[in-house]
Amino acid sequence: MTKMTRRAALAGAAALSALPARAENASGVTDKEILFGQTMPYSGPASSYGTIGKAAAAYFKMINDKGGINGRTLRMLSLDDGYLPPKTVELTRRMIEEDKVAFLFNCLGTPTNNATRKYTNSKKVPDIFVATGATQFGDREHYPWTMGWQPTYQIEGRIYAHYILQAFPDAKVAVLYQGDDSGRDYFKGVKDGLGDKAEKMIVATATYEVSDPTVDSQILTLRDAGADVLFMTGIPKFNAMGIRKAFDIGWKPRLFCISSTGSSVATAIVPAGVEKAIGVVTASYLKDPTDKQWAADPGFLEWRAFMDQYYPGADPTDVNNVYGYTCAQTLVQTLTQCGNDLSRANIMRQATNLDIALPMLQPGIRVKTGPEDYYPLKQMRLVRFDGTAWIPFGEAISG
Numbered sequence: 001m002t003k004m005t006r007r008a009a010l011a012g013a014a015a016l017s018a019l020p021a022r023a024e025n026a027s028g029v030t031d032k033e034i035l036f037g038q039t040m041p042y043s044g045p046a047s048s049y050g051t052i053g054k055a056a057a058a059y060f061k062m063i064n065d066k067g068g069i070n071g072r073t074l075r076m077l078s079l080d081d082g083y084l085p086p087k088t089v090e091l092t093r094r095m096i097e098e099d100k101v102a103f104l105f106n107c108l109g110t111p112t113n114n115a116t117r118k119y120t121n122s123k124k125v126p127d128i129f130v131a132t133g134a135t136q137f138g139d140r141e142h143y144p145w146t147m148g149w150q151p152t153y154q155i156e157g158r159i160y161a162h163y164i165l166q167a168f169p170d171a172k173v174a175v176l177y178q179g180d181d182s183g184r185d186y187f188k189g190v191k192d193g194l195g196d197k198a199e200k201m202i203v204a205t206a207t208y209e210v211s212d213p214t215v216d217s218q219i220l221t222l223r224d225a226g227a228d229v230l231f232m233t234g235i236p237k238f239n240a241m242g243i244r245k246a247f248d249i250g251w252k253p254r255l256f257c258i259s260s261t262g263s264s265v266a267t268a269i270v271p272a273g274v275e276k277a278i279g280v281v282t283a284s285y286l287k288d289p290t291d292k293q294w295a296a297d298p299g300f301l302e303w304r305a306f307m308d309q310y311y312p313g314a315d316p317t318d319v320n321n322v323y324g325y326t327c328a329q330t331l332v333q334t335l336t337q338c339g340n341d342l343s344r345a346n347i348m349r350q351a352t353n354l355d356i357a358l359p360m361l362q363p364g365i366r367v368k369t370g371p372e373d374y375y376p377l378k379q380m381r382l383v384r385f386d387g388t389a390w391i392p393f394g395e396a397i398s399g
Contacts, residue, residue, distance in 0.1 A: 023343035028102035034069070034335065034342065037077045037095035039107045044082035045210045048236045048267035049108055051314060052131060053078040055324030056106060058310040059332075069335045072342075077101060083108075083210065085115035092116045096125055103128060103347055106149065106327050110134040110182035113146075121145045126348045128334070129327055129376070133261070134181050138374035145348060147374040149327055153182055153233070153259070155399030156283050157189020159380055160231055160257045162399075163281075164201075165194065168255055172203045174227030176218050176242060178234045179207035186233040186259060189399065203227050208238060219245040233259040236268035243268075247276035257281045260380070265290045266318035269385060278387045283380040285396075286322045287360050290389035299359025326360045330367055330376065364396040 177183030204225035239262035
């Protein structure tokens with residue numbers, strides 16, 4: 001660590017540690033309620049993620065029916081930003097300045113969170129467990145009030161690279177990624193994982209924007225480059241289009257990896273065509289509801305009972321519903337640890353003091369944070385689609 005980096009780290013830690021041990025409870029907190037906010041793409045190109053917010057809201061309803069947390073009920077404002085950064089900024093300002101929320105929770109999207117990060121930190125409002133794996137959201141030195149939740153895209157990219165080196169050391173790799181910070185993070189992870197072999201093994205790259213109608217031309221270009229391994233990142237809609245196009249043109253890479261962010265059977269695989277996705281590989285940290293190995297698992301049965309009672313009609317095969325549920329459990333643990341000190345400083349302090357196993361995480365994977373560790377999840381397992389479900393192979397690994 002350089003002297004400059006060390007000074008930045010100490011400054012970031014000081015931003016939290018210098019705050020009073022017990023401050024006044026945050027706005028939005030009363031004796032009976034905790035009000036917090038969220039932006040979620042209930043419309044637009046990333047709308048398939050909207051069920052994450054609904055699953056979390058359903059979980060909080062269950063908690064409230066059981067008496068809330070330390071006598072307080074949870075009320076979440078979950079607003080539709082359409083995956084449009086300017087709208088995210090508008091709604092975030094409204095929630096903080098007008099609605100007076102105590103904190104922000106699980107706001108979804110790399111470009112959207114990037115648009116609000118400076119503002120929320122200037123206001124010293126906790127923006128916790130953001131729904132993006134972009135590495136920048138663990139930057140505690142410069143943004144001590146913002147932290148991620150899921151494994152970072154760089155970790156995930158390195159995991160795929162390590163597998164490629166092990167199983168296909170002579171591979172000709174093509175990478176198709178979303179043209180934003182999330183896609184660039186994934187690409188960096190792959191390159192870093194391939195190490196000094198990256199320049200030789202990566203034969204082609206291409207990008208796309210979420211406003212693009214298709215990725216057909218990119219898939220054709222990557223095939224024509226002679227690639228026999230394809231890694232594609234993105235939201236479910238685009239991963240589905242990539243899988244479908246590769247199949248339809250008869251391109252059968254030896255390995256086709258897609259990012260976990262767009263791997264839901266319900267929103268990526270089924271739209272692509274189940275038969276077209278057989279053999280595709282991704283990485284997972286959650287128990288996928290399509291995997292029959294969890295049929296008798298106590299955590300899975302508890303989740304299904306919750307879904308049946310509190311979120312009926314939702315797709316039980318959509319892993320995004322597991323995501324929303326598990327992230328909500330992380331928040332409940334954080335607020336429980338806060339006790340009656342619901343100051344913004346203590347909410348952030350407890351969010352960075354977690355070490356918990358949650359029932360719908362893959363075995364061996366824990367949520368673990370610290371004052372200098374803003375990356376709660378750091379391990380994943382590789383899984384392969386067999387025509388009906390994502391089937392794990394290998395143990396949980398770190399990138």
